[in-house]
Amino acid sequence: MEKIKIGKIVNAVGLKGEVKVYCYTDRKEQFEELERIYVGQEAYEIKNVRYQGNVVILRLSGIDDRNAAEAQKNRDVSILESDLIRLPEDTYYVRDLIGIAVEDEADQPLGSLSDVLQNTSQDLYEIKLAGGKKILLPAVREFVISIDMENRKMKVKLPEGLLDL
Known part of the structure; x- marks a missing residue:
């Protein structure tokens, strides 16, 4: 079964082996629902979950001191x-969107979705155009008309002048 990256250990916390995890998802609470995670290829049972700002602090089975926790860094x-987790309707995992064909309102092919940037107030879809040029499109209903996951197509309305930049 395929493994999905959901974060990265960025540091050790305290002396009892806790690790600080930078979470790649927008739902850090999911760690409370999990029984185990994989660090590299090794499975670890989650013993405790707590939060420090926007990062998750985990206590994992078999990591019982600071040295063991520091060995997991990066x-x-x-x-x-x-x-x-099962997502609500009209919500997708980024990994499922990457590579989807993008076309304009007139059903003309534009290119494909190459990335989703999530570090802004709203997600931005990076679209790689047929000629290799990339554009960024806000992932909002005003510009994203429809997403058809079954046929792997996204229909968009481009803001005027975007292709001229």
Whole structure:
């Protein structure tokens, strides 16, 4: 079964082996619902979850002191695909959107979705145009008309002049 990256261990916390995890998802509370995570290829049972601002602090089985926690620094945190939560309608995982064909209102192909930037007030869709140029489109209903996951197509309305930049 495929593993999905959901974060990265960025540091050790305290002396009892806790690790600080930078979470790649917008729902850090999911760690409370998980029984285990994978650090690299190794599975660890989650013993405790707490928060420090926007990061997650985890106590994992088998990591019982600061040295063991520090040894995990900069390692990816993953879960099994089967542990992903079911999303509400019209909500998608970024990994499922990447590569989807993008077309304009007149059904003319523009290119494909190459990335989703999530560090702004709203998500931005990076669209790689047929000629290799990339544009950013706010992921809002005003510009995203429809997403058809079954046929892997996204229909968009581009703001006037965007292609001229």
